[in-house]
Amino acid sequence: MKHLISIQVKDRFGTLARVVELFSSRGYNLDSVCTGEGEEKGTHRIIIATRGDDKKIKQILKLLKNIVYVFKVTLLDPSQTISAELMLVRLRCGADQRMKVLELIKTFEGEVIEMDGKTVSFRVMGSASKLNGATEVFREFEILELARTGEAAIHK
Amino acid sequence: MKKGTELILEAIKKEGITEVFGYPGGCVIPLFDEFLNQKEIQLIRVCHEQAAAHAADGFARASGKCSVVIVTSGPGATNTITGIATAAMDSIPMVIITGQVRTAVIGTDAFQETNVIGVTRPVTKHNYLVKSIDELPGILKEAFFIASTGRPGPVVVDIPVDIQTQWTDQEIPEQVEIPGYDLVEPIEHYRIEAAWEMISHASRPVIYAGGGLNLSGGAQELVAFAETAGIPITTTLLGQGNIPRSHPLALGMLGMHGEYTANYAMYRADLVLALGTRFDDRVTGKVDSFLANAKIIHVDVDPGVINKIKEVDLGIVGGVKDALTQLLRFAEPLQTHAWLSELTQMQLEHPVPNYDQAPMEDGHLRPEFVIKAFSDLTGGDAIVVSDVGQHQMFTALHFHFKHPRTHLTSGGLGTMGFSLPAAIGAAFTRPELPVISFSGDGGFQMNIQELATVNAYQLPIIIVVMNNHNLGMVKQWQDLFWDRRHASTIFDQSPDFCGIARCYGLEAHQVSKKSEVSKMIQMALGKKGPILLEFMLDENALVYPMIPAGGEFKDLIEGEA
Secondary structure: OEEEEEEEEEOOOOHHHHHHHHHHHOOOOOOEEEEEEOOOOOEEEEEEEEEOOHHHHHHHHHHHHHOOOEEEEEEEOHHHEEEEEEEEEEEEOOHHHHHHHHHHHHHOOOEEEEEOOOEEEEEEEEOHHHHHHHHHHHOOOEEEEEEEOOOEEEEO | OEEHHHHHHHHHHHOOOOEEEEOOOHHHHHHHHHHOOOOOOEEEEOOOHHHHHHHHHHHHHHHOOOEEEEEOOOHHHHOOHHHHHHHHHOOOOEEEEEEEOOHHHOOOOOOOOOOHHHHHHHHOOEEEEOOOHHHHHHHHHHHHHHHHOOOOOEEEEEEEHHHHOOEEOOOOOOOOOOOOOOOOOOOOHHHHHHHHHHHHOOOOEEEEEOOHHHHHOOHHHHHHHHHHHOOOEEEOOOOOOOOOOOOOOEEEEOOOOOOHHHHHHHHHOOEEEEEOOOOOHHHHOOOOOOOOOOEEEEEEOOHHHOOOOOOOOEEEEOOHHHHHHHHHHHOOOOOOHHHHHHHHHHHHHOOOOOOOOOOOOOOOEOHHHHHHHHHHHHOOOOEEEEOOOHHHHHHHHHOOOOOOOOEEOOOOOOOOOOHHHHHHHHOOOOOOOOEEEEEEOOHHHHOHHHHHHHHHOOOOEEEEEEEOOEOHHHHHHHHHHOOOOOOOOEOOOOOOHHHHHHHOOOEEEEEOOHHHHHHHHHHHHHHOOOEEEEEEEOOOOOOOOEOOOOOOHHHOEOOOO
């Protein structure tokens, strides 16, 4: 089962590396990492998406808390959480495909950023599963580049 | 204004540490030079950086203090990794100061540059790269604090050589504040009450005590509680000595090579109080069958080990000594007489295989007999350092440990080559006790160069080589589970160990006859060392009892008695 974990850390050298390494060294899944400055100056919030049964998740939470400079670890309850992820895509798109592509972008409530005769660049925001779906749909065309931020999340 | 190197020594002094272990190199020349300006801290120079880490580890295990290692960048730092990992697995407090290349060339693959933060991250509790002189004093204070509080562990401080000679007006702080770093809180009264409630309803309770007892220092409280309530105690390899082996409530070590009765008690128990231990696979065997019929109470400072391997009925995060001190206030004699008699009967029926009366051909001494002779002749009043393998288990089974912190051994990582350098560290701690370093003929060669350190500092260590001409523990598995195919485990090309010791300037004797064993041990104890004794052993001795890996109590093999 998928889980989002919110980790608040003091902004110190190597802390993100320790958090990420905890997953790699113990064979835990790490589906996405999203990090940046948190609400307090000098702190960072790291949102990690992972999968595992209850026992594994409980263990992950305890091990995360054991890392020096991690001061709060929260397992986010999906019903009490707002989450979003940003995806940037550049597609090869000739004039003949343009209408169809723009239509699809609109369907996903995306926004065109740049367009020329050969390519279109756009962004889509939403849940990880929405972006997974969108990615599948746009694979019908030639995706030149695709980048995702990982899910950011806060309490409702 | 103070210089970086002055601050480093000041930080060490503030911790009350008077011996550090190290090896010089290009990026720590300024720091080593600083030692010449003072007399309070002795820098013990070993012969290999791995040995510096093990020596510091032995120092910490025997003394209970945090220990310090100082090595240079690149290979100096990477050579300490095994020593750091050994300390990490057994929660030993240690600060490792590594020199680093100049700040300006970090990241350019400079000469003797290694990403020390990267390579040490998985084996440290925390680590630091010092990026400016102004942050050095705070980092040093934090490093010692983190290494020695909570669940202790090694902390690396990587200090570029240019920063060592820079000046700052920053002082070493008196206090540290790390948001979110959990200090060990006193255990709430109601949790202890709940624990006692469970214990008092048990009819076959057992205490399962681990290395946390050494770290928290609760041996007296452990024995007092067990005596008051009438509960038998089994210890892990690292927990040995927290109850004297000769105590009527001591069941000895449990686990893969544990004593029959210790494992029987765990199998039969209806309640187990696990103290400062982490349910290691060498203890549990098959997890599903381990303590399948017992209620479990688990006390540990690290919440990460509670419910990690085995779901427990009551988990208590806190210090073991605190828990025992509080439990003592509740303790009342329990009706465990029948249970204790049952265990005494088991001990009589299933003693540890003993070879006191067995005839032995010259050069084919039984290892059990040799270890027991050391135990009898010291009366357990010794710091015993064991390496890894068969002799380690023979030591655990046949040396009757009497005091906490007197069996120093690499329990978690199982590091061959640990014994001699760790004994070097231990030799600086408790002068009233002789230091005996046991190694096999395999492990001894992994840090044999440290004979030079023993000679240089004339350390009172009795170095014992248990020579059975093979890599005994691996060979034992090959004998039992691999059709006796001895791939790479027969050591028939070993050098003359006594000759080597003499070349290093040490007195050395080979012992082959049963009748000489006690005499030679007495002689060595009289001299206090440095001295090397090589015992020529039966090459086919196997360690028993044994529960094969992943097995359970019913799979226990007793071996011939």
